[in-house]
Amino acid sequence: MLSIDTYAQVNAYAKVTAISGNVLTLSNVNETYHTFEDGDEIIIMQMQDNVIGDVTNASTFGVLGSIQSAGLYEVKRIQSHTESGGLPATITVNNAITNTFNINSNATVQIISYRLYGSPDYTTTANMVALDWDGNVGGVLAIRVNGVLTLAHSLTANAAGFLGGARSSTGGTVTCATTTWITTSSSGDSGRKGEGIYKNTSSSYVAGRAKILNGGGGGNIHNGGGAGGGNYAAGGDGGPGYLCTSTPVGGQGGISLSSYINSTRVFMGGGGGGGHQNNGVGSAGADGGGIVLIKANSITTSGSCGSITISANGGAALNSNNGGSGGGNDGAGGGGAGGSIIMDVSTFSVAPGCTLSVAASGGNGGSVTDAAIHAGGGGGSQGVVIYSSAQPTSNVTTTTASGTGGCNNSSCSSSASTASGTANSGIVSNAGTTPLPVSLLYFKGLYNSESKAVELRWATASEHNNDHFTIERSANGEEFETIATVKGNGTISTASKYQYIDDQVRSGIYYYRLSQTDLDGTTVRFDIIRIELDGQAEPFASIYPNPANRGEQVTVDLIDVPAGAYSITIMDTQGIEVAKAQLSVSQSSGTATIESGSILSGIYIVRIVSPAWQVNRKLIIH
Incomplete structure (x- = not known):
């Protein structure tokens, strides 16, 4: 049994490298925790796009041009697929793709399995978590329950979003590089920028003070603090640096994307920028929060569990001693921005003994532990929580808080900037229809x-x-x-x-x-x-849910079949029987249920037989 601190990943992911009509070409396929099968639903999502508006070495570097398709997503059903080496190579979806998804060197599109639980109700059996974003896939936790979702465990995408920037290499003399907005990764004079909705492929843009869309800028020489990532609001700026109070060299906070956010377009939180170091004790920027997509008719809790969490919080940066106990006389990293949560849920019934906490808050910037002023990291921006119906308030707490800026010195006589925006302004209710x-x-x-x-x-x-x-x-x-x-x-x-x-x-x-x-x-x-x-x-047999979780009830629907007695047998790929049921059809349809608790995870054949008819269907048990 999983402990309360253990989280299970539940989705499959793949990068989309080409789209031609209804056909998606894939790479970077991750089916470790789920699979892409014919008949399954998937989410197509534009994670990054070529949206940068200024690439000059100026304070305007990294502003937004046109948002294009960044953050858009939609649901499609897999009609068919091809495989290479046992993994999907192409997927054909059931009908025309509505959005224009852009694929180029500065963009990333991925698909996520839209995992179905229940028949139709479902009670969680373990904590669920998104796969960490790796620059190509991940960052999204997506589940759906056609009936009532009873939460007995937490669902999170904390720090699973856009990557934080690394601290600089050790080096540099004491000077205040206020105008180095962009520089190369090989430079020891600047921390690296956090990642955001623009996929950077230029080695000339990876470091320096300037933000890169919602990715926070890095701290410059000398000991400048990294900035916080942005999402629903702008991230906080990094602290000024050593002997640079009048000419600060901290990174710029990642930009706000609030004017583009709605139930059909959401973003992962931007990564924080890395701090500048010359003594080897600076810290990196933290990762932003990921995305949680939940669709259910109702969400409930029961009993005396204490508290359940649904969260997409940004990560907190380490202190400038890199989390250790020694002196921290270098720049600290910025906090990651909170991610995005969409709750397409009609009603909530949350027990007072098992409360629900929903949060997409920014992470705090790292602090300096040296007596002299150096530079804390900027706070990460709040993310967004979107409710399709009214915001639940009975035994439910929803929070989108700004990350605070880290202390510039051990006495905290000054601090890096807290992310902008009013607390909880990222809570959106009655948003209506989503693409789920x-x-x-x-x-x-x-x-x-x-x-x-x-x-x-x-x-x-x-x-x-x-x-x-x-x-x-x-x-x-x-x-x-x-x-x-x-x-x-x-x-x-x-x-x-x-x-x-x-x-x-x-x-x-x-x-x-x-x-x-x-x-x-x-x-x-x-x-x-x-x-x-x-x-x-041809008579019709429907099996759902498919794939099913071990222990879940599997339903077999027979439609337009001759009246009579039917035997339903589940066999493994070697033809060995693992479960059996009988079904009597009196009109032209019938329904049988099979308990899968004794069936191990794997691929099975469901054989349905009557004296005049036989059909085989594939069943997957996770």
Whole structure:
């Protein structure tokens, strides 16, 4: 059993190196903790883009040009994929990608598995954490529960975001380099800049006082402090440096991105800048907070757990003695900015004995422990917490605090700058629809030769603000016409099944497309299905959740199958039976559940057999 201090990573990640239509080409695939499988949902997210506005050696270096696609994300379903060496090489998604995702040397796009838990309700079994961002993938924790999510553990992306800048190499004479805004990584005169929404590939930009978008600037010679990273507000500037009080050499705080932040665009916290050192005891900038994306109909806690945390806090920088007990007569690093949390949740029911703390706060800058004034690090900016509905307040505390600047000397007679912004201004409520859509279990059609009509059936695991579905028909798969709208169930945490009969068909092949529209008019399109009117309809079996967690209940839905007795057998890849169930179908559909607690993690075949019909489906147990 995991201890309360142990965190499990739960998502799969991959860098997107090319997009052609609906096909994503991948590299840097990380399937250590989850996998990308056909039928699964993924999040496509632009982590960095070529958004820098000024690259001259001036105080204006690192300002924002055009935001372009940085921070945008959307959800898609995997239609198919290819593999190389056992890992996905390309993924084809189910329909057109809505956003323009930019791929170039100064940009990064990644996909994250949008992990589904529950059937439909789920109680956490371990703490969850985002994989640390490594410059290509990570930084995001994304889960969805179609029913009620009961939190018994914490979910965090603390210090999992943009990387902090390294402290300078040891060197330099006592001078105050106020105008070195950018310099190379080989220079010993400047700490390194923190990372932000621009992917820097130039060795000339990596160090120096200037911010680099929301990445904090580094401290300059002599012993300047690194600056805090930015996100919802600007990071704090680094302290002045040794004998540089009148001509400060601390880094500039990372910029604010608040005017661009909403439920469809969020950012990881910027990394803090590194301090300048000449005595080998400076400290690096801290990493920013990552991103937490949660979709559930309801979140609850129960019992007397004490407190549960959902957090994306920025990291705190070490003191200028690099965290040790010796003297700290060098520049300290800046704090990382808080990251972003999106809670697409309709209701909260949090017990007084098991409270919930939600936080995306900035990290503190490092302090100097020497008697003389050198330079503390600037505080990291607050991040953002976005609620799709009203902010919960009953037994729930939400915080987006600014990181404080570190002390410039041991007596703290002066300090580096605290990040800007009013405390908790990064809390956004009633944000409405996010790109985390209604969860569709299946969309299926068949031709009934007796009634001469096409029967369309679909089901959702849960719905949030669902106004209606639209059904479109096409004779060629390209040009569609609307043939019906079907009223949705608004907001509901249980599974819903729908049906529509299209009796305006003749022989041949037809294509059907299903879309769903929210109360605010936002529309999401699902898969296109093909129906051959003269062909024989194939019975349909749906298995969910898939992948499933060990111990989770697995549901098997049979639709449009002959009445009779069915046996359901789960076998491993060697054909050895590991579980079995019986199902009696009296009409044309039926549902069976299988407990997976005794099944080990792995890949399995679910074989469904009746006297007249047999089908195999793949099941993954984590």
